[in-house]
Amino acid sequence: MTADVTPYKWVGTRSIRPDGLEKVTGRARFGADYHLPGMLVGVVLRSPHAHATIRSIDTSAALEVPGVKAVITRDDFPEITSEEAMSGESVVDYRDLSRNIMARDKVLYIGHPVAAIAATTRRAAEEGARAIAVDYEVHPHVLTVDEAMAPDAPILHHDLITNDPEAETRGPSNVGKRHFFDRGNVRAAFDESDVVIEREFKIRPVHQGYIEPHAVVADTDEDGRSVVWCSSQGHFLVRTLTATVLKWEPSRLKVVPAEIGGGFGGKTTIYLEPLAIILSARAGRPVKLVMSRQEVFQASGPNPGARVRVTIGANSDGTIIGAEAWMAFEAGAFPGSAVGAACQTVFAPYDIPNVGIEGLDVVLNTPKAAAYRAPGAPIAAFAVETVLDEVAEALSLDPIELRYRNAAEEGVASTYGPTFKRIGFKETLEAIRSHAHHAAPLKANQGRGVASGFWFNAGLDSTATVNIHEDGTASLLIGSPDIGGSRASMALMAAEELGIDQERIRPSIVDTDSVGFNDVTGGSRTTFATGMAVVEACRDVVATARQRAATLWAVDVEEVEWQGGRAQHLSGSKPPLTLTEIARSAAKTGGPIAATAALTARGVGVAFSTQICDVEVDPETGHVKILRYTIAQDAGRAIHPSYVEGQMQGGVAQGIGWALNEEYVYDETGRMENSSFLDYRMPVASDLPMIDTVIVEVPNPGHPYGVRGVGEVGIVPTTAAIANAIYDATGIRMRELPMSAVRVHSAIERRSDDGTRTPVG
């Protein structure tokens, strides 16, 4: 839906990405690619128990192993008190973070670090790890929310009291927090509704599945300063988190960003950096730590599993008058799952007068959950969007029409608080309804489903510096890691502002000492917020360039305007000056031309997506094939349409994996049984059809180019769209993820047993 004619020369074009050559030739350096002279190899010793108290750790034999240079345990890290745990406005509990990085009194999941070793070779480090004697007192463990919330459940944290103002009991619990929100009277609304549908859902934990494992090199010097090279979604965040758990001043750390091979939210926390820094300090040599794939699965952030119950009541004309959700999320070993965001997003796309939402954050003996693309929202949407499909069927309404009649729009008070400004939800519904896909014929055993989703997007803090070189080219110093092509978007916006060719702009992602603070590349914020900083800095540069031209012409700056990358005198009496000419003479007109913009980005534009999916279900095996997929998403404005489409397709691809095959499988001891890409089945290219994209552009009034942020919402509706398509193909409602062949086949068998189209879940 990109308009054919825009007022822009660069914004909206599909330029070649500045980092493309390095990426395709293998020259780009990722986290594990850094090597320093004298560097040691680190290995992490991890808990073999899901729940145990550490009575003692004896490292003496490990230090005797030839080649071992340092061994560290809990004793090498400062204790973070509960008062220090929640510093500043951060949502991070630093005490929990510290204890997740290195266990203190207890290990809480298989894979929880208990020691780290640095040695001259990996083999020596592994031998050192085997030589460490840890005395454990093993406790019973819990692996699901039901087990964790049972009356006699083993307690993970004896100091964890449910954060719930309405709670009657105040004893230790595995429920970290109870979220709730009420509007109107949902029970009364259900009594008045013509149709009320209540369903329960089970969602297994899934991993973000970034191809690049966590990797770090740290070089700590004798002055107690450390340089850290690592792949992350935010090297400033790595600095803040690492410094806090070490009780260091952040300025003692310089974090150098490596290229990142996928993060999807999972690299917005730290695991290895403090270990590498302290190992390096102890050994006096640089230390590299790289997780194996098994460690990535066992010890880095899965997306929480959950149990969800959703009830929706509607009138016969399709008006939804009440909606209720109960969600219990598996936070893993420490509190802090995305259940809060799930509560906020669960009914956000719709204008519903009566709402009741409750969310529980439950700890259990699995790795601590981390953010994953629109954290919490896809779980909520799986439930809501499949129940809506049932409501539509019960009312004999087209599912898109049902959504359209209840869709939120400008002026509607959202269920999570703010009143919506201009939003593009209805436009995404229209885009799918009018798409050829919507009317295409289907064959036997094939079905079609639709679903919609919402995500907030984020603003937060960004800084960018623009330097104009003497040849008139520009460099952009950016502190936001480029995950999805943001260098290209920054260069396009800068080209538009400066009026010079995008090829003459070099965007660089620089270290924490070389540019001002930037929050993470997360929350779909980078093109929006860091882009805003780039635009502001460029406008500052243009103001300077106009001033320099005025100086050269000896006229007032008000008489100079900037057009097409050139200073022009209003009178037209002087030959225009290009940026190159102004830059070349900068030494005579006031010195170098550069500008920095540092800001908190306001005016975030929320995002909606509507998706349509065709599947074919093999009735004999339960195997689901995705035949056709189309996603419509409101981008606000697509700065670089290819990377907007890439984000949309990427979200859907991950959603397809989540829908069909991905899940954590634990044995009874709490060990993950499928911690490899062979048995943790992310889709491969041949599992996916071409994912068609429709970029809807309802510009965000809060951004100079109308950008909303596109990274996350694409994954939100996908599992529900597929579940609805499976229903259309088979008459079976799947209410448990993943909808693997085994589960779908067993549902088909159960139906043929009783001869009815019984929903199962």
Added chain:
Amino acid sequence: MMYTAPVTVDEACQLLASNSAAKVFAGATDLLPQAQAGRRLEDVLVDLKRIPRLMNLEVDDQGWTIGAAASAARLAEHSQLRSEYPGLVEAVALIGSDQIQNRASLGGNLCNASPAADSGPSMVVNEARAVIVSTAGFRTIPIADLVRGPGETSLEPGEFVAEFQLDRPAARRADAYLRFTPRTEMDIAVVGAAARVAVDDAGRCTDAAVVLGAVAPTTVRVGGIAEELVGSTFDEEALARCAALSSEACRPIDDKRGTKEFRRHIAGVLTTRVLRLAAERASEQR
């Protein structure tokens, strides 16, 4: 650990005879991941890919000779092999990704002795033979006798497989292989099923066999298939009886890749489909 790369069969035999802790390998596509997963490698590793006889792929009136270390990609690209043994080539082409195909071999896939190895059912259903060599000389065994259980072969210390032999197929005879995996590729069989079918001029079955993989510690030759099908035109009822025979013949386990019940059921479904596919191919042959 010592890496050796002999260039003759004799040299390889000598290396194995003189080092009790020696292990042969071809593409190392199983060996290296196992080493990365923490398995201790043998002290002496013997790379077989430099031995011309083990890389050989040839056909004459007597039959096919396939070197144990010849790459899966080479087999898959051989048009005559593809037309005479389409099912075997189908199975071989499913081993790993394109990159793995350039390294993996029939010998490695079979001697790794995974119950889910894709080439196993096809080789057994086609009654291939393994030519085994050691300093004591050559011996030839039916392929079904090569694998004893998960990770276990009938090879004696000092022995390795030099090559495989297959007869030239008779007219109106064809094979087929199907496997069930959650993903389209880069996956491991939940169930694999190979069929071999021969028909007469009227398309009536004159011989048939089915061998299953991933449903028991070794490949399973399903008994009674020929008895059900010979004389039939592969009608629904006969195929359904064959499916039941396959489900019955499974001795599957419950694991992360599938339940017992699911594997039994899928074995039956694949039996019907793979017999139908083999029958179509046999009928198309002149």
